[in-house]
Amino acid sequence: MSDTTLKNGVNALVEQIDSRVASFFNSCVHCGMCADACLFYTETGDPKYTPIHKLEPMRRVWKRNFTFWGKLAAMVGLSKPITDEELKEWEPLVYDSCTLCARCPMVGPVGNDIAYMISKERAGMVAAGHAPPGLKGATVRAVEIGSPMGATWKTVQAQIRHTEEDTGLKIPVDQQGADYMAIMSGMETVNFPEYLGSLARIFKQAGVSWTLCSDAVEATNSGIQIGSPDIAAELVQRIVDGAEKLGVKYVISPECGHAYMAIRWSGPNLIGRPYKFKVIHILELLDQLREEGRLRTEGMEDERVTFHDPCQLVRRGGVLEQPRRLLKMVASNYVDMPDPGVWNWCCGGGGGVSANERADALRIKVFSRKKAQLDAVGGVDKLVTSCSNCRIVMEDAVDAYNLNFKIFGMAETIAAHLPSDTKTAESGESSS
């Protein structure tokens, strides 16, 4: 059994070693600077968490298969092939202690994208059967039920009903030819229903033509997290089919970091063709509406507010200034933590770590980095972010550390300040 799975794993690694990975391994100067960029290293001090070390199995496969000296050493028996035990040993390093936050590529002197390489290494690990049980379960649910959190269309329908009652607005579903199609992360469907209501109210005020799609609501891509390109492509394809069937111009990525990365950047490569629509992050859309004067707010909060930049938005997505411009519309006491924007530290639970119960204790431990960032500004009353996964991970840690502030999503923060006349719009009216 393990012979075939090991062969599958090594084969997948060979397949994943593209010219970028090869040149990254080649150009690594072993400076070790990536260690200090990684919160798993800084918070534990354990050198095994040095990012490049997490790539050791893949590096050995590269050396043995793609380099002159590696091939020669293999030929005369000086190097041993990778074993199943070694892959097993590396599994926690590859899945539990890397959130694919991509902070390490920012510091390396030769620009090696270690996060990109880890996601490729995961392809080999999962093909060899070495992925965490929690992440496997989430991926199975994503493929079979349609959501890693187990939320079905029925769950969404119930949420739509509640939201329509709360807001008095009709949530448009399967509207052919709408401009925007919204998708949601499973986390929003299950834990943060306020997101949907906030969208409805903001879009009503701004006059945005939008819709949900009953075939494609789930934005989270567990395939990307576990590292299987096949499953990742299948999940992206569902959204692409839904959006192209409805003929929308844009798909709105929700407040979720990896969902954004998956649908916007990885998606076309995974399915092998360009989309017939564009992908826009909800923060980009809100900021665009603000700029066009279609998003109006009233009232300022004087609480001390800060913003947690989700890794995939700043380091992979360039959504940097939008949240700050939006927050300054409604908060008079906005403060940036040290290392804001592209240098922000991860919440500790991205890249599938939060779906992996085995990593819970480590994830809580490394939150001390975020705590230090918050301590440096003397604490805040309110933390806003635009990733429901960051949010749930931080809410968890706030309990564990006995911290005293509340966490909110961006859309609901803005929606809370919509002028009152649009808050109580008459029910039954379609917003499209």
Added chain:
Amino acid sequence: MKKQTTLGDQLRQRGISRRTFLKLCAITTSAMALPPTMIPRVARALEKAPRPSVIYLSFQECTGCLESLTRSHAPTLENLIFNSISLDYQDTLQAASGTAAEAARETAMKQFYGKYLLIVDGSIPTKDNGVYSTSAGRTNVDTLKEVAAGAAAVVAVGTCASFGGIPYANPNPTGAVPVSDLIKDKPIINVSGCPPIPVVITGVLAHYLTFGEIPALDRLGRPAAFYGESIHDRCYRRPFYDQGKFAKSFDDDGARNGWCLFELGCKGPTTHNACATTKWNGGVSFPIESGHPCLGCSEPNFWDGGGFYRALSQTTAPVGMWAGAAAVAGAAGGAAMGAAGRRKRAAAKREHHVVTAEELKKKGKEGQS
């Protein structure tokens, strides 16, 4: 011999207020890359420090280094400290000449034996028994060895004293060598540059007075605080380099727009010095800011680097037939390796194993059991 007054006394006599003095200490502390908490310590040490005895020997040099130090924009800490040390021998500056001058040197050496600082400016000729540069009838080699024997430390000022400089350049007719080739048993601080930045030498002196030891040095014996980073890394034109915007000649649009001077031979990437941050003439400018490439004057062998206006990426020696053949062989080898790699990947693609939910479920259970 002068009485042992402290530096604090000297400054007060010269009408320097304590506020000004503390300000100067802060500047020096930050120039030395020390934490701000060190400012009071630097101030205390400088104020209490007896004026150190300094013997300044000039060998094969052009006096440019001394000009740089003494004619730096005034009144600055460089000037103050430099005027406030007990400069007991400097053959260019001192009024005494002949045997009187040599007697001053001998007296200072006797009085402060083991404690005085020796500053050396210029390289030392060794060929033909050192006859190419002599003073008071003695060769530079002899004078250096004698004075260095009683010194606490030697500061080699300028590239000639540090690395040999221009006299050392090919074909080196006088057999010139840097101080470090002759003196092996004393700490040597190389303050290289042609000439060096004035604040660097005063920084070294201030550090020595404050901590009683020489500052951290880089692998070439230069104070790491000043020579730790390359000109290129701190250059304000660096963004143009990163964008690939280069001036191709001194009068093209690129030059007028202030683009990177790399292709005009700038040695900034391989030169370690503080010019790009400290600048010259009181922070007015530095060569690159004036539109000229860095010559690399603070690096060893800068004169033999194959032309100031030749880009670093060009070779200094003619590329022969062998190099061409090696390049062709290398390219062919690389292409063969690349093709082999591609074949391997293609084979792996053919054997691609699709990970399914079924499989994950099965193994998920295994993993949990």
